[in-house]
Amino acid sequence: MESIEDTRTSQNNLMLQLSGIKYNYDSAVPSRLERLLRERELRKSSRSQNANEGIRDGYRDSDVLGNGIELCLSDGDKRTREEELIEGLAAASLSNGFERQDGRSQKQRLLVVANRLPVSAVRKGEDSWALEVSVGGLVSALLGVNEFEASWIGWSGVNVTDEIGQRSLTEALAEKRCIPVFLDQETVHQYYNGYCNNILWPLFHYLPLPQEDRLATTRSFQSQFAAYKKANQMFADVVNAHYQEGDVVWCHDYHLMFLPKCLKEYNSKMKVGWFLHTPFPSSEIHRTLPSRSELLRAVLAADLVGFHTYDYARHFVSACTRILGLEGTPEGVEDQGKLTRVAAFPIGIDSDRFIRALELPPVKYHIKELQERFAGRKVMLGVDRLDMIKGIPQKILAFEKFLEENPDWRDKVVLLQIAVPTRTDVPEYQKLTCQVHEIVGRINGRFGTLTAVPIHHLDRSLDFHALCALYAVTDVALVTSLRDGMNLVSYEFVACQASKKGVLILSEFAGAAQSLGAGAILVNPWNITELASSIGYALTMCAHGREKRHHHNFLHVTTHTSQEWAETFVSELNDTVVESQLRTRQIPPQLPSEVAIERYMGSKNRLLILGFNATLTEPVDAQGRRIDQLKEMELKLHPDLKEPLRKLCNDPKTTVVVLSGSDRNVLDENFGDYRMWLAAEHGMFLRRTEGNWMTTMPENLSMDWVDSVKHVFEYFTERTPRSHFELRETSLVWNYKYTDIEFGKLQSKDLLQHLWTGPISNASVDVVQGSRSVEVRAVGVTKGAAIDRILGEIVHNNDVKTPIDYVLCIGHFLPKDEDIYSFFEPELPQGQAATTRNKIANHLNRNTSNHSAGKSGHRAVSNRVPQQASTLDKKAGSNENGNWWSMMRDRMTVHEGSSVLDLKADNYFSCAVELLLRTSRSLLIEAVKPWLG
Ligand SMILES: O=P(O)(O)OC[C@H]1O[C@H](O[C@H]2O[C@H](CO)[C@@H](O)[C@H](O)[C@H]2O)[C@H](O)[C@@H](O)[C@@H]1O
Ligand SMILES: O=c1ccn([C@@H]2O[C@H](COP(=O)(O)OP(=O)(O)O)[C@@H](O)[C@H]2O)c(=O)[nH]1
Numbered sequence: 001m002e003s004i005e006d007t008r009t010s011q012n013n014l015m016l017q018l019s020g021i022k023y024n025y026d027s028a029v030p031s032r033l034e035r036l037l038r039e040r041e042l043r044k045s046s047r048s049q050n051a052n053e054g055i056r057d058g059y060r061d062s063d064v065l066g067n068g069i070e071l072c073l074s075d076g077d078k079r080t081r082e083e084e085l086i087e088g089l090a091a092a093s094l095s096n097g098f099e100r101q102d103g104r105s106q107k108q109r110l111l112v113v114a115n116r117l118p119v120s121a122v123r124k125g126e127d128s129w130a131l132e133v134s135v136g137g138l139v140s141a142l143l144g145v146n147e148f149e150a151s152w153i154g155w156s157g158v159n160v161t162d163e164i165g166q167r168s169l170t171e172a173l174a175e176k177r178c179i180p181v182f183l184d185q186e187t188v189h190q191y192y193n194g195y196c197n198n199i200l201w202p203l204f205h206y207l208p209l210p211q212e213d214r215l216a217t218t219r220s221f222q223s224q225f226a227a228y229k230k231a232n233q234m235f236a237d238v239v240n241a242h243y244q245e246g247d248v249v250w251c252h253d254y255h256l257m258f259l260p261k262c263l264k265e266y267n268s269k270m271k272v273g274w275f276l277h278t279p280f281p282s283s284e285i286h287r288t289l290p291s292r293s294e295l296l297r298a299v300l301a302a303d304l305v306g307f308h309t310y311d312y313a314r315h316f317v318s319a320c321t322r323i324l325g326l327e328g329t330p331e332g333v334e335d336q337g338k339l340t341r342v343a344a345f346p347i348g349i350d351s352d353r354f355i356r357a358l359e360l361p362p363v364k365y366h367i368k369e370l371q372e373r374f375a376g377r378k379v380m381l382g383v384d385r386l387d388m389i390k391g392i393p394q395k396i397l398a399f400e401k402f403l404e405e406n407p408d409w410r411d412k413v414v415l416l417q418i419a420v421p422t423r424t425d426v427p428e429y430q431k432l433t434c435q436v437h438e439i440v441g442r443i444n445g446r447f448g449t450l451t452a453v454p455i456h457h458l459d460r461s462l463d464f465h466a467l468c469a470l471y472a473v474t475d476v477a478l479v480t481s482l483r484d485g486m487n488l489v490s491y492e493f494v495a496c497q498a499s500k501k502g503v504l505i506l507s508e509f510a511g512a513a514q515s516l517g518a519g520a521i522l523v524n525p526w527n528i529t530e531l532a533s534s535i536g537y538a539l540t541m542c543a544h545g546r547e548k549r550h551h552h553n554f555l556h557v558t559t560h561t562s563q564e565w566a567e568t569f570v571s572e573l574n575d576t577v578v579e580s581q582l583r584t585r586q587i588p589p590q591l592p593s594e595v596a597i598e599r600y601m602g603s604k605n606r607l608l609i610l611g612f613n614a615t616l617t618e619p620v621d622a623q624g625r626r627i628d629q630l631k632e633m634e635l636k637l638h639p640d641l642k643e644p645l646r647k648l649c650n651d652p653k654t655t656v657v658v659l660s661g662s663d664r665n666v667l668d669e670n671f672g673d674y675r676m677w678l679a680a681e682h683g684m685f686l687r688r689t690e691g692n693w694m695t696t697m698p699e700n701l702s703m704d705w706v707d708s709v710k711h712v713f714e715y716f717t718e719r720t721p722r723s724h725f726e727l728r729e730t731s732l733v734w735n736y737k738y739t740d741i742e743f744g745k746l747q748s749k750d751l752l753q754h755l756w757t758g759p760i761s762n763a764s765v766d767v768v769q770g771s772r773s774v775e776v777r778a779v780g781v782t783k784g785a786a787i788d789r790i791l792g793e794i795v796h797n798n799d800v801k802t803p804i805d806y807v808l809c810i811g812h813f814l815p816k817d818e819d820i821y822s823f824f825e826p827e828l829p830q831g832q833a834a835t836t837r838n839k840i841a842n843h844l845n846r847n848t849s850n851h852s853a854g855k856s857g858h859r860a861v862s863n864r865v866p867q868q869a870s871t872l873d874k875k876a877g878s879n880e881n882g883n884w885w886s887m888m889r890d891r892m893t894v895h896e897g898s899s900v901l902d903l904k905a906d907n908y909f910s911c912a913v914e915l916l917l918r919t920s921r922s923l924l925i926e927a928v929k930p931w932l933g
Contacts, residue, residue: 032579039571043147109247110148110570113239114138115192115255117154117178127168131176133464138252138277140488141347141562148248148570153238156180159188181238183231190227192255193425194220199289200254202428204278205389205483209288225291229258236262243270248570251302253277257295260302273573274302275345278485279511280312283319292323299340300326300333303580304573306345308486308511313344321741327771328741339583341576345569346515347486348560354495355558357468366469374473378539380415381474383467383489384481385422386459388432391480391507391525392419393439396455398480398531400443403454406536410447413539414454415478416470420461433459471496476503476538480525484510490520494553501550503538505531515560519553591911596808599907603806605653607794609787609820611811612660612667615913616641633724635662637670649675655794655804659683659783659811659820661775663728664693677794682777682817683786684730686793696789697730701778706732708759709776712751720747731777748774768816775814784819795900803902809910821910824903 030038118139119131133139134157142152156173160166166182173180183191199221203209236259239249251259251274260272286292296319299305307313317328327334332342357363370379380399384390399415419436423429436457444453462470471477477493487510494504494516506513506520513522523534600606610616618638637645649656656676660667664680664687671678672689679686680693687693706727713725713734722738734751736744751774755767760776768775795804807824 032575035575035578036572039575040568043567043571107147107149108570108574109244110150111153111239111242111247111249112142112150112252113153113235113249113256113259114142114252115155115196117152117156117173117180118143119173119176119178120157121169121172123158123160123165127164129169129172131172140349140492141565143350143562147563147567151177151179151242153179153235153242154181155183155188155192159183159185179238179242181235183234187227187231187234189425190224191231193423194224195228196255197423197426198428199224200257201278202388203285203289204254204276204281206279206281206285207388208285221290232256232258233262235259236266239263240266243267245269247271248273248573250275250570250573258298260300261298264301271573271577272302273304273306273569274299275306275569276312276316276485277308277347279309279483280307280316280319282315283322286315286319287323292319296320296324300335302340304569304576305332305340305342306569306572307342308344308346309514310344311514312485312511313342317342318742325741337583339580341572341579343572345565345572346511346560347488347565348562349488349491349495349557350562351491351495351558352561354468354471354492355498357465358472358496358498360465362465363468363472366466367472370469370473374414376412378413378475379473380413380476380478380535380539381470381493382415382417382419382478382480383470383493384417384419384479386419386429386433386436387422388428389481389483391482392417392432392436394482394525394528394531395478395480396436396439396443398525398528398535399455399478400439400446401528401532402535403443403447405532409536409539410454411449411452414452414456416474417455417457418462418467418470419457419459421459467492468496472500474502475500476505476535478535479504479506479510479512480523480531481507481510482525484512486511488512490516491557494519494550494557497550498554501543501546503541503546503549504553505534505538515556516553519549519551519556591909596909599909600806600808603653603907605802605804606655606806606808607804608648608654608656609807609809609811610656610658611813611913612637612658612662612670614812615810616645616658635666635670646674657790657794659787659790661728661731661733661783661814661817663726677790679783679786679790681728681730682781682783683790684781686790688797691797694793696786696793698780701730701780702764703730703778705760705763705765705776705778709755709765712754712759716747716751720744723747730781731775733773733775735773737772744772748772766816768814770814782819783813783817784823787820787823803900805902805904806907807903807909809908810913811911812913818912821912824908824910 116134116139118134120134122130122132124130133143156169156178158169160169160182161184166180170180199209235256239259240263243249247270249263249270249272251263251272253276256274260274263270263272280286286296289295296316299316300320305313305316307316317333320326320333321328324335329339331339333340358367382392382395384392386392396415396417403410403413417440421433424433440455440457444455447454471493474493474497477490479487479490481487484507487506490504490506490510490512493502504516504520505523506516507525508517508522509525513520521534521538523531525531613635616637617635618632645656648654656674657679658667658671658676659679659682661682662680664678664685667678667680674689677686677688684695684697685693686696709732710725710727713732716734717723717725720736720739720743723734723736723744725732725734734748736748739747748769752767752769755774755776760767764779765776766779766781768777809821809824811820813820
């Protein structure tokens with residue numbers, strides 16, 4: 001039996017054959033992690049080199065994107081980064097490592113695409129504009145990114161319909177390296193206010209979809225979703241217009257979930273990353289969204305999908321497996337061989353910018369002013385956009401409870417709440433503003449005096465300097481988000497607290513809780529009592545306790561910066577493309593159907609071997625919903641295939657064999673009235689449709705194990721909802737295709753472990769794992785082993801006059817059965833035939849794969865007298881090593897004594913069809929139709 005190591009080596013050998021690469025893939029090419037670590041090292045040393053040479057450009061307020069230095073590639077040097085990296089990998093095989101040529105990072109062109117530009121435009125005249133920096137975490141984070149030659153594509157926040165306005169705004173923005181997307185008012189209303197902020201934003205923060213007036217909601221939902229897609233396409237059009245080969249396109253946030261799909265449809269080679277700044281909710285929440293599948297699929301078009309935390313990434317993968325039925329792996333999500341990498345990239349801030357700001361005179365001035373203003377009182381601070389996810393009412397109510405329970409503190413503490421107006425056109429936000437004003441008014445009325453109020457509430461944003469000063473004078477910062485992607489305010493507060501070392505009270509529902517959790521006081525903002533007592537705890541914390549906590553947080557904030565975040569994401573995106581190219585090299589090529597057809601037409605005696613399940617049956621639900629389990633379980637030949645198949649079967653120059661794992665009844669029902677050969681239960685039973693079933697089972701097949709395995713399968717079927725098992729004559733199959741994917745997988749592991757250590761530990765069986773099934777069969781029950789016996793019988797019965805000169809083999813076969821593909825390959829020694837099988841077995845997830853034998857050789861079968869009658873009815877002897885061919889070919893001669901098989905390598909085609917492949921039907925129809933004229 002082949003060991004895993006052998007398998008891997010032979011697989012690699014095959015890769016060599018296919019791609020012509022001259023190195024051993026496994027041992028010489030650095031792993032993804034090795035590449036990323038190396039890349040990180042290079043980045044670090046390049047950064048310190050730049051710093052030493054004084055060419056690193058810090059943030060400059062005058063240059064919004066802060067990227068003054070350009071190291072553009074010259075035209076002659078326009079190779080893509082993945083080409084360089086791939087070459088690097090090739091070189092690595094020789095040098096055991098890969099280096100960039102100059103060891104320094106070149107600035108890579110980066111197109112940042114986000115709904116909002118980092119500046120908002122205000123029209124001052126027909127062609128004059130004022131640009132103000134936009135508020136929000138996304139903008140803050142990306143302002144700190146200056147290692148790239150970045151341009152920003154987004155909506156300018158204003159409705160500009162006239163040509164002069166559009167032209168002049170485009171010019172004004174160009175100076176800030178910004179490129180506008182002009183959205184008309186109606187689109188903004190439906191896309192931004194409607195779909196983005198009224199549907200996706202609340203849902204992603206665990207606030208359910210609106211329920212009142214269902215019909216109206218449904219109607220507006222449909223038009224908003226249409227506007228959302230349209231807006232995404234408009235963003236894509238602008239990206240496409242500015243894209244240059246080799247650029248990295250980084251799409252941001254829930255506004256642009258369709259963008260990766262639009263971009264890849266336009267140019268599949270574009271390097272596309274997508275990052276979500278909000279939480280991604282549990283799949284149970286996401287599945288309530290009517291457009292849930294479309295959105296997931298659109299995002300999966302990206303090469304790399306990033307989230308702030310591992311939890312969000314995990315939820316996304318789980319949504320893809322549960323809603324789309326795709327395979328979730330530790331790397332990401334796989335869909336028919338295409339991997340979308342999914343990972344966590346926690347954002348940070350440009351901490352230096354905040355630390356440096358504290359030394360600026362205007363900030364110092366503000367600090368002094370604030371200290372004087374609030375002398376003798378502890379300052380508590382909240383800085384939030386006025387958004388329902390920020391938990392502002394909860395925060396204020398907890399503060400009220402604290403004052404209520406601690407009268408001594410009433411004149412010793414003040415809460416400054418900066419509530420930046422946001423999304424003011426959305427009714428929910430308008431309601432929230434009123435609610436907050438009402439609560440603040442009530443509390444101030446209750447605890448205020450003629451000279452002082454406990455809450456200072458500002459409905460506006462502050463400029464950067466004022467904000468830094470406020471952070472610096474704060475004793476306790478209160479972040480009470482009900483859900484928050486990350487929350488950068490908490491990071492900014494920490495960065496500005498080097499001297500004061502104030503305390504951070506932080507909601508456990510903010511992404512930041514995962515990074516700053518150890519240094520903050522974590523709270524559940526829904527628990528007002530707990531929140532109120534945390535305020536007391538924070539206000540009275542000793543200096544040593546504050547210092548320890550601050551030290552922990554400060555270290556994190558100053559090391560996990562926005563610069564790091566962006567570089568890591570882009571580096572991983574570059575590498576993902578490299579990785580996917582390496583994977584692509586392993587995928588066998590598509591079936592060259594035109595060539596296959598041409599050869600078919602030119603041949604005289606053809607043999608077609610077809611699988612049944614997932615090859616000739618109706619494809620499973622494209623959306624992966626699997627709601628019609630019973631219908632699907634009843635295997636039926638796809639209606640569209642009936643006619644082409646009948647024509648093929650009636651062609652006297654063609655022999656069709658359906659070779660299936662299904663039992664005889666299933667094949668009888670579906671193919672009983674066709675003129676063909678049926679091979680049931682992996683070829684253990686065989687019949688020509690005009691005749692009776694014969695058994696080809698090896699003589700000494702032991703089936704003693706069946707009862708105990710059946711017992712185990714029954715046990716697991718009872719405990720795994722929607723699983724089922726089939727008892728066949730030579731095998732048992734437990735199928736968990738319709739179960740909860742994760743539970744099904746866990747159960748199958750448990751089942752396997754139980755089988756191996758129990759009922760089958762000494763039995764002569766094979767356990768074959770399908771993608772969602774476990775099959776136990778007697779050793780020797782494989783299609784690969786059966787094919788020669790079947791062929792012998794066909795040749796004998798067909799009374800072959802002309803040698804078979806064309807073979808086409810199409811199927812979705814389990815790994816164990818895949819040597820059926822290599823059976824016809826001419827002039828390959830056994831070992832290499834197995835190699836081919838393993839190659840296919842290891843690429844089950846590919847779309848369709850083809851391998852035609854690469855050499856032109858003849859399989860001429862020796863010229864001997866055929867054996868008399870079939871031995872099949874007497875039961876053929878088993879040969880587990882698959883050496884039957886040499887014996888059987890002696891039987892397979894035509895009457896006049898010439899070969900029965902005269903197969904030029906060019907006339908052998910095989911094609912593996914993936915289980916969930918939606919195109920398996922069309923592939924066959926496409927392949928078959930033209931042959932029929
Ligand atoms: O552009 P707006 O509609 O006014 O909203 C402002 C931004 O709000 C959201 O910010 C998120 O991103 C932060 C940085 O990653 C993160 O810390 C925070 O938790 C998120 O809420 C939104 O995702 C952005 O697109 C908006 O620009
Ligand atoms: O008056 C203000 C209030 C807030 N911010 C910025 O808005 C961002 C808020 O980001 P966060 O991640 O906390 O939440 P988001 O608003 O993005 O949901 C932070 O960078 C703040 O510095 C600002 O520039 N001016």
